[in-house]
Amino acid sequence: MANDKNAGSGKLGTFGYNALALSIFILLWTIVSWISESLFLPTPWTVLKSFLDLCTYGDVEGISLGMHIFKSTLRIFAGFVAACILGIPLGILMGLYPRVYDSTKSVIEPIRFIPPVAWIPLVIVLLVGFSRYAFIIWLGAFFPIFIGTLLSVRSVNPTHIDVPRSFGAKRLYIIRKIVIPSTLPDIFTGMRVGMGIGWDCIMAAEMIGGENEGLGVMILKYAELIRIEDIMVGMIVIGAIGFFINEIFIFVERRVFKWKEAIVIS
Amino acid sequence: MERELIDVDMSMKFDNLSVLEDIKFKVHENEFLVIVGPTGCGKTTLARLLGGLSKPSSGHVTIAGEDVNPKIHNVSFVFQEPSCIPWLTIWDDISMGLEIKGNNPQTAETKARIKEVIKLVGLDGFEEYFPKQISGGMKQRVAIARAYATKPDFLLMDEPFGHLDAQTRYLMQIEIMRIWEREKKTVAYITNNIEEAVYLATRIIVLSKLPARIKAEHSINLPRPRDLTGPDFLRIRAEITEQCEVVG
Numbered sequence: 001m002a003n004d005k006n007a008g009s010g011k012l013g014t015f016g017y018n019a020l021a022l023s024i025f026i027l028l029w030t031i032v033s034w035i036s037e038s039l040f041l042p043t044p045w046t047v048l049k050s051f052l053d054l055c056t057y058g059d060v061e062g063i064s065l066g067m068h069i070f071k072s073t074l075r076i077f078a079g080f081v082a083a084c085i086l087g088i089p090l091g092i093l094m095g096l097y098p099r100v101y102d103s104t105k106s107v108i109e110p111i112r113f114i115p116p117v118a119w120i121p122l123v124i125v126l127l128v129g130f131s132r133y134a135f136i137i138w139l140g141a142f143f144p145i146f147i148g149t150l151l152s153v154r155s156v157n158p159t160h161i162d163v164p165r166s167f168g169a170k171r172l173y174i175i176r177k178i179v180i181p182s183t184l185p186d187i188f189t190g191m192r193v194g195m196g197i198g199w200d201c202i203m204a205a206e207m208i209g210g211e212n213e214g215l216g217v218m219i220l221k222y223a224e225l226i227r228i229e230d231i232m233v234g235m236i237v238i239g240a241i242g243f244f245i246n247e248i249f250i251f252v253e254r255r256v257f258k259w260k261e262a263i264v265i266s
Numbered sequence: 267m268e269r270e271l272i273d274v275d276m277s278m279k280f281d282n283l284s285v286l287e288d289i290k291f292k293v294h295e296n297e298f299l300v301i302v303g304p305t306g307c308g309k310t311t312l313a314r315l316l317g318g319l320s321k322p323s324s325g326h327v328t329i330a331g332e333d334v335n336p337k338i339h340n341v342s343f344v345f346q347e348p349s350c351i352p353w354l355t356i357w358d359d360i361s362m363g364l365e366i367k368g369n370n371p372q373t374a375e376t377k378a379r380i381k382e383v384i385k386l387v388g389l390d391g392f393e394e395y396f397p398k399q400i401s402g403g404m405k406q407r408v409a410i411a412r413a414y415a416t417k418p419d420f421l422l423m424d425e426p427f428g429h430l431d432a433q434t435r436y437l438m439q440i441e442i443m444r445i446w447e448r449e450k451k452t453v454a455y456i457t458n459n460i461e462e463a464v465y466l467a468t469r470i471i472v473l474s475k476l477p478a479r480i481k482a483e484h485s486i487n488l489p490r491p492r493d494l495t496g497p498d499f500l501r502i503r504a505e506i507t508e509q510c511e512v513v514g
């Protein structure tokens with residue numbers, strides 16, 4: 001029998017502990033930066049002030065933090081959506097027809113192991129503008145989604161497939177009623193991982209973008225000026241947005257997959 | 267004796283491994299045939315062949331004269347492994363077979379049948395539950411209800427209670443008899459539990475060790491409900507146990 005009672009009170013407790021952990025972290029950070037008295041380790045309050053300044057007055061070129069966030073998020077979204085549109089159907093197809101994957105493996109697998117960053121010189125030469133960002137992020141996000149879907153289709157419980165088969169169900173019915181619902185949680189996990197790697201790639205992508213907006217660009221601008229507090233604002237904002245998106249994924253997962261025995265949160 | 271419905275005469279090999287050799291028997295209408303055999307003798311292979319989930323390497327399994335095929339024949343299968351679909355509610359799970367057989371699950375007629383089998387297996391009130399919320403015994407009831415819902419001409423049960431504890435298993439045996447007496451079906455029931463076989467069967471076929479052959483056949487005419495400790499029951503049980511090579 002399911003024991004849902006603990007989940008409710010646990011949630012509140014988790015929230016409390018997280019607030020506490022965050023407070024302790026900020027406190028330790030403050031203490032360390034006071035003790036070190038280093039220019040290169042600003043206190044949380046200096047960083048907060050930079051954050052507010054960046055929001056209201058913008059950066060050295062007058063571009064606001066909101067604009068940087070908007071541009072980066074848009075780029076990630078484009079690459080991520082492209083990765084989903086290609087990765088999910090391709091994963092399902094190749095999972096259903098393992099021979100297609102097995103006989104194209106020599107092309108797919110080596111590409112998977114080329115780090116997106118290694119593509120940068122080629123991308124600079126071959127692509128322009130928005131497509132540069134989208135391609136690099138697509139590269140990062142595609143493989144976790146594609147491989148996650150593919151492996152999941154291959155590991156559908158054979159008994160679950162035998163149930164409709166024993167009544168004489170058609171192939172399409174089995175795919176629709178068994179294969180896809182069984183694969184969805186793994187597709188979702190693949191999307192979550194892909195989104196994370198997309199954020200990893202944003203720095204690399206924006207280094208070569210040649211535009212003035214974007215969180216990665218902003219960090220690079222302040223790196224040249226050695227303004228650590230502004231760099232840290234960029235870092236924290238990237239981290240916080242990633243965290244926020246991940247939480248949305250988890251929230252949706254809990255709602256959609258309430259039939260699952262346990263949801264593994266990584 | 268009622269008319270013969272299923273005719274089996276076949277052998278099954280996997281590569282060079284002979285699993286079933288010269289398996290030859292018939293199943294009569296409304297009979298509760300139990301096939302017993304030692305562990306690992308190819309019982310599940312036989313069940314899958316009877317249900318048309320795989321094809322024999324030679325010979326045939328026919329139902330009313332035609333090769334058994336779930337796309338054509340109204341056969342149902344209760345699996346040994348837990349087979350509830352985790353993302354379907356009990357109601358949707360039970361309606362699956364009916365839907366595949368071409369019944370719209372939204373019609374009053376289909377709904378009435380689903381309600382009927384849910385009641386038959388005693389799952390009233392659990393329609394909207396997911397499998398993770400119910401016990402192992404209840405999950406097997408869902409599998410039985412799902413198989414019964416389509417009113418199959420031939421019902422196959424492959425060690426349906428193999429995963430259950432002894433007590434639940436005993437209760438489920440009583441239950442399955444009650445259900446069978448209420449809605450008579452032609453049943454082939456596969457098990458390695460001899461007591462269960464003697465308790466349920468109208469006829470028992472005993473298989474040998476691998477490669478499985480038919481070793482013996484018994485008609486069981488004991489009155490129902492059967493007394494597990496009656497002298498006749500124990501005598502038949504001992505005889506089959508010996509044939510099954512479980513002891514010695």
